[in-house]
Amino acid sequence: MNKTRLEAFSDGVIAIIITIMVLEMKVPHGADWEALKPQWPVFLSYVLSFVNVGIYWNNHHHLLHAVHKISGGVLWPNLHLLFWLSLMPFATGWMGENHFAPLPVAVYGGVLVLSALAWMLLQRALLRIPGNAAILVEALGRDWKGKLSPLIYLSSIALAFVHVGLSLAGYALVALLWLIPDRRIEHQLRNHGE
Amino acid sequence: MNKTRLEAFSDGVIAIIITIMVLEMKVPHGADWEALKPQWPVFLSYVLSFVNVGIYWNNHHHLLHAVHKISGGVLWPNLHLLFWLSLMPFATGWMGENHFAPLPVAVYGGVLVLSALAWMLLQRALLRIPGNAAILVEALGRDWKGKLSPLIYLSSIALAFVHVGLSLAGYALVALLWLIPDRRIEHQLRNHGE
Amino acid sequence: MNKTRLEAFSDGVIAIIITIMVLEMKVPHGADWEALKPQWPVFLSYVLSFVNVGIYWNNHHHLLHAVHKISGGVLWPNLHLLFWLSLMPFATGWMGENHFAPLPVAVYGGVLVLSALAWMLLQRALLRIPGNAAILVEALGRDWKGKLSPLIYLSSIALAFVHVGLSLAGYALVALLWLIPDRRIEHQLRNHGE
Amino acid sequence: MNKTRLEAFSDGVIAIIITIMVLEMKVPHGADWEALKPQWPVFLSYVLSFVNVGIYWNNHHHLLHAVHKISGGVLWPNLHLLFWLSLMPFATGWMGENHFAPLPVAVYGGVLVLSALAWMLLQRALLRIPGNAAILVEALGRDWKGKLSPLIYLSSIALAFVHVGLSLAGYALVALLWLIPDRRIEHQLRNHGE
Numbered sequence: 001m002n003k004t005r006l007e008a009f010s011d012g013v014i015a016i017i018i019t020i021m022v023l024e025m026k027v028p029h030g031a032d033w034e035a036l037k038p039q040w041p042v043f044l045s046y047v048l049s050f051v052n053v054g055i056y057w058n059n060h061h062h063l064l065h066a067v068h069k070i071s072g073g074v075l076w077p078n079l080h081l082l083f084w085l086s087l088m089p090f091a092t093g094w095m096g097e098n099h100f101a102p103l104p105v106a107v108y109g110g111v112l113v114l115s116a117l118a119w120m121l122l123q124r125a126l127l128r129i130p131g132n133a134a135i136l137v138e139a140l141g142r143d144w145k146g147k148l149s150p151l152i153y154l155s156s157i158a159l160a161f162v163h164v165g166l167s168l169a170g171y172a173l174v175a176l177l178w179l180i181p182d183r184r185i186e187h188q189l190r191n192h193g194e
Numbered sequence: 195m196n197k198t199r200l201e202a203f204s205d206g207v208i209a210i211i212i213t214i215m216v217l218e219m220k221v222p223h224g225a226d227w228e229a230l231k232p233q234w235p236v237f238l239s240y241v242l243s244f245v246n247v248g249i250y251w252n253n254h255h256h257l258l259h260a261v262h263k264i265s266g267g268v269l270w271p272n273l274h275l276l277f278w279l280s281l282m283p284f285a286t287g288w289m290g291e292n293h294f295a296p297l298p299v300a301v302y303g304g305v306l307v308l309s310a311l312a313w314m315l316l317q318r319a320l321l322r323i324p325g326n327a328a329i330l331v332e333a334l335g336r337d338w339k340g341k342l343s344p345l346i347y348l349s350s351i352a353l354a355f356v357h358v359g360l361s362l363a364g365y366a367l368v369a370l371l372w373l374i375p376d377r378r379i380e381h382q383l384r385n386h387g388e
Numbered sequence: 389m390n391k392t393r394l395e396a397f398s399d400g401v402i403a404i405i406i407t408i409m410v411l412e413m414k415v416p417h418g419a420d421w422e423a424l425k426p427q428w429p430v431f432l433s434y435v436l437s438f439v440n441v442g443i444y445w446n447n448h449h450h451l452l453h454a455v456h457k458i459s460g461g462v463l464w465p466n467l468h469l470l471f472w473l474s475l476m477p478f479a480t481g482w483m484g485e486n487h488f489a490p491l492p493v494a495v496y497g498g499v500l501v502l503s504a505l506a507w508m509l510l511q512r513a514l515l516r517i518p519g520n521a522a523i524l525v526e527a528l529g530r531d532w533k534g535k536l537s538p539l540i541y542l543s544s545i546a547l548a549f550v551h552v553g554l555s556l557a558g559y560a561l562v563a564l565l566w567l568i569p570d571r572r573i574e575h576q577l578r579n580h581g582e
Numbered sequence: 583m584n585k586t587r588l589e590a591f592s593d594g595v596i597a598i599i600i601t602i603m604v605l606e607m608k609v610p611h612g613a614d615w616e617a618l619k620p621q622w623p624v625f626l627s628y629v630l631s632f633v634n635v636g637i638y639w640n641n642h643h644h645l646l647h648a649v650h651k652i653s654g655g656v657l658w659p660n661l662h663l664l665f666w667l668s669l670m671p672f673a674t675g676w677m678g679e680n681h682f683a684p685l686p687v688a689v690y691g692g693v694l695v696l697s698a699l700a701w702m703l704l705q706r707a708l709l710r711i712p713g714n715a716a717i718l719v720e721a722l723g724r725d726w727k728g729k730l731s732p733l734i735y736l737s738s739i740a741l742a743f744v745h746v747g748l749s750l751a752g753y754a755l756v757a758l759l760w761l762i763p764d765r766r767i768e769h770q771l772r773n774h775g776e
Contacts, residue, residue: 005255006255014591019598050668057661061657214407287415297421404601
């Protein structure tokens with residue numbers, strides 16, 4: 001199996017996802033600050049989603065870098081992850097246009113949870129390939145970020161119907177956790193003298 | 195001829211096709227479940243098409259991986275396949291927005307049939323290149339999936355005007371047939387000690 | 389300079405151009421043949437433009453394959469070509485939506501002429517790099533297709549205001565000329581024992 | 583860390599940004615010159631932005647070509663640059679549709695300034711990687727273009743509220759400065775006998 005082509009296709013899809021989200025920011029008709037104002041929530045949603053998709057790209061990059069071999073069994077878990085990520089522009093646009101109303105904020109969290117689950121399945125599919133386990137298990141360690149994120153997302157979904165601000169704080173918190181770059185894998189690779 | 199660039203270009207086009215389909219899911223104006231409801235058929239169409247385009251990418255990946263050489267005569271059969279696939283977003287959107295009305299469902303099947311025929315022509319163009327035949331013929335075997343799929347598609351097109359549910363079941367059946375990964379080529383390559 | 393990255397970027401832009409043109413085919417609201425009818429001219433424009441952009445990709449592929457070295461001086465001629473090609477979706481959509489009215493047909497030809505000129509400039513920029521001239525001059529030969537195409541385009545632009553059908557026949561004729569794959573370069577390379 | 587994949591992803595995002603900007607040029611409904619007229623400012627904005635994004639791609643190409651190693655710490659500065667560039671289609675569309683009204687012209691400049699700052703941060707992140715400094719410092723020299731550009735942008739933003747033409751002249755001036763290809767790095771590499 002061809003790791004390069006899997007990476008190239010994933011890069012393509014993620015690049016398109018991260019870029020077409022900006023199309024949800026419709027060009028306003030007026031030319032003053034008033035015309036720009038209703039775009040603020042859309043812009044903030046865009047920033048949040050850009051960071052989230054950026055995190056997935058970084059982690060995908062690190063994960064596949066750490067892996068020596070892929071097999072045909074990885075293609076669908078990878079496409080499954082891309083599927084949920086591809087719903088980000090829709091969820092982002094819906095949340096932004098409705099100025100962070102409870103249901104769109106919760107649905108946005110739903111897309112995040114399902115992306116996080118798809119990510120776990122992809123990790124597992126890579127672990128199952130003989131030869132990958134040793135370095136990957138060590139590199140991922142206890143993977144507390146990967147385990148904590150869906151829990152925070154689920155709480156945020158529930159909180160959306162109580163106080164939308166708390167819910168968004170949850171999404172932002174997970175993004176911050178991951179923004180601290182995932183040096184585990186890089187360290188691991190360095191230790192292995194690569 | 196440069197196999198890598200053919201793959202890269204195909205990856206690019208397929209990545210864009212699979213991603214812009216999501217743009218057909220228009221962001222609804224309301225913020226409640228009611229507003230989301232009319233999007234369900236569009237979402238289901240999107241899932242079906244995402245899987246179908248994903249299958250084509252996987253098969254394209256396997257097919258070109260199994261092939262040692264390409265020639266200029268492959269470029270147009272490849273573009274021809276991409277052409278029919280590029281109509282998927284249109285057919286998907288039309289089918290979804292009209293809540294699976296008979297004609298859009300049949301036209302969707304038409305795009306699937308023509309993509310399947312284009313796929314066959316691409317296989318043949320690759321077989322015609324000296325040096326490819328041996329491994330490819332063995333790898334594809336009797337290619338019963340490739341031969342059965344257009345037949346089911348054609349039946350589904352006819353069935354669309356009788357009972358739309360049966361027609362969609364046909365499309366789903368073909369997708370399931372292919373979701374079982376095409377291990378033939380991978381087995382073959384392993385046997386050849388690659 | 390890095391030939392691979394120039395190719396990858398060009399592939400990306402051309403892949404996007406060829407695919408977003410399909411977005412001009414708006415999903416019709418009705419679900420019968422009547423609703424599909426006004427889309428026919430848009431569809432035909434799309435086919436013509438898909439073939440044209442496909443030809444550029446094929447030729448770009450062959451041209452850069454034949455070239456040993458690129459330099460920084462090639463980047464802008466390449467971007468210049470991509471600029472005119474990027475106007476294809478607009479020109480295609482305008483021509484299709486207005487059912488081949490004279491002015492949009494002429495403007496479409498204008499985009500084709502300017503793309504053809506940009507192509508010539510790119511060829512020249514590649515020829516100017518030391519080491520490329522020998523093989524490229526031989527491979528391109530007298531380049532009668534490259535010289536004839538803009539002349540036919542210019543005639544077609546004038547003819548658009550006389551009889552639109554003749555004008556479109558001119559565009560189709562050029563496309564057919566190029567569809568016959570540009571085997572010159574491949575032959576040349578084979579002779580050079582590559 | 584994998585330089586190729588960083589380049590591929592950046593190429594993908596930049597290719598999409600440069601191409602989707604053309605979608606802001608809406609296909610007009612009429613088929614005469616009158617219908618095309620209101621598209622002129624949009625077209626001119628598109629040309630300016632195409633050149634600007636093209637410059638960033640060229641410089642990105644040169645910068646990463648000159649660099650031997652990247653690290654995980656480069657991923658976010660790179661995504662940060664892509665974020666500001668991704669706002670170009672919005673800013674371009676807003677400026678074009680409002681026929682170069684003062685505020686949109688100033689906001690466009692804001693996106694340019696922030697992209698320029700992000701570019702500086704990316705340069706710095708690359709300089710910080712051991713082994714890159716020597717060749718990069720020499721290659722960039724005093725980097726007067728990189729330092730002058732944001733200053734001209736800032737003046738242009740202020741000038742937008744005085745005379746829009748002067749402001750646009752500022753943006754065009756910076757573009758011209760950079761269009762003269764950044765041969766510094768190429769010279770440098772040649773001197774180092776690469």
